[in-house]
Amino acid sequence: MAGQRNRNRIRRQRAKARLVSEVEAEAEAEGAARVPEVDGEVVTAADRVVQRKIPLSKLSQSATKEELRRRSLIGQIRGHYLDAISRLPTTELATTLARGLLIAGHCYGPLHPVHNIIVNSVWHSAAFPMRASDRIDAPVISCRTISRLVQRSLDGLVASLRHLCPGLSDDDALWHLSLSRADLRAAVASARGFRLTASELEAAFEAAAKAAGHVKPVALALFASSVLLSVERDVVSLLNNKRRLSSADILCLSTTLLPSPLPDELPDPPLEERFTAAFKLIARKRSHLTRWYTEWVEIADTALRKYARQTAEHYLLHIIYGYGALRDEFHMVRSYHINFMAWPKNPCAREAPVFFFAKALLPSVSGFCEEDITLCCTVQPSPVEVDRCHTCLAENFQIDHPDDSKNFGGGQYYHMDGIGEDLDCPIMTDVDYRCFDPVRDIGFVECLNQDFVNYMSSSPWHRRYKKQIDLAISDYCTGII
Incomplete structure (x- = not known):
């Protein structure tokens, strides 16, 4: 078993090295x-642009x-x-x-x-x-x-x-x-x-x-x-x-x-007076996010407590930098994968925080306990997808997984051969709501308002009951995470 794990780890490391170095x-x-060195001497005086010459035989590649x-x-x-x-x-x-x-x-x-x-x-x-x-x-x-x-x-x-x-x-x-x-x-x-x-x-x-x-x-x-x-x-x-x-x-x-303040033009009249529905949407989604963030922090803190009990090494959470809820075939959450950085309680011991991965099961009761944490270990951030488990890859969660684990979520590690789509770059994410500035984010409010209008017009029920705006907002907000 140990030999198989070592072979799997070596295979993944070789795949990672090949992908990065190719x-x-x-x-x-x-x-x-x-x-050329940026701070060195000028390499040439000619104002030229270096372009790669690709033979016709290689254009298909x-x-x-x-x-x-x-x-x-x-x-x-x-x-x-x-x-x-x-x-x-x-x-x-x-x-x-x-x-x-x-x-x-x-x-x-x-x-x-x-x-x-x-x-x-x-x-x-x-x-x-x-x-x-x-x-x-x-x-x-x-x-x-x-x-x-x-x-x-x-x-x-x-x-x-x-x-x-x-x-x-x-x-x-x-x-x-x-x-x-x-x-x-x-x-x-x-x-x-x-x-x-x-x-x-x-x-x-x-x-x-x-x-x-x-x-x-x-x-x-x-x-x-x-x-x-x-x-x-x-x-x-x-x-x-x-x-x-x-x-x-x-x-x-x-x-x-910033030696002196910058001029900052603010909208007049205030955005909230012009986009009432959009501000209700934002308030609803921010409330959801606050609960979600509290839950992720609870998972990380619980994982660090269990890690301390197992290793006698005590850490304090610095930041969570990735998380994902893994779902079954019925789209029900069954477990969580999470990455976070943490500082040792003796801050003089290190100049950089330690990176962690943790896996948590859905708790049977409210709140997470150490029994819900099935794995907590240190990891090295990976620049490519070969360290992501099949389930995280399918959900497009950029999560750093430990190298010495065979698989996660029932799926093998996935090797990308340079084929496929780039990582998703969503127009809106949770941070647009979390960091929403009600006096400056004009473009976001206008975009959200138009999206909500389109949502209302595409639903026969909502078109019929236009006055049920709060119910429409509740339905719209179900897709926050």
């Missing part, structure tokens, strides 16, 4: 040059290669997000920084991708703060929220690189970004042979922000191309010298990145 091997086979390259980049960017999340202070991550990170914390910008995520999140939270009464404070981030952040960041990176290098195709842009591990500066140096110049930045970052659906594209472009560059040395020094940021560090960054 892009780089393919690039080298095509004669790719070494990516290009679609598969592009999918593989995109998947590899998605895995790399997800890794950048997990790194950034692990560095932020626990309290601020669940409260004041939540909207800045989950709505506007994209990874493009003039710095390293992880630094861009942190800086963009802190700046947005300081520039456009939510009222405390409007927040849902919870140490929870859903799989779909991270997937959307990753996909939007990738869209922004491609748009920015193509703006700076108009001769590139989408596939060429993905190729250079893959070589640079999603670092825009290195990708530009790879494509053109020399670095970004200050005069190019604002338009390039605005193109990125618009392609990524950023809520404040013009303001972000101005910040990243001017304010950030003026304080870049101090910011990079802080981020390089301290892996784990404190509350004082976040306050220092906020003051540095």
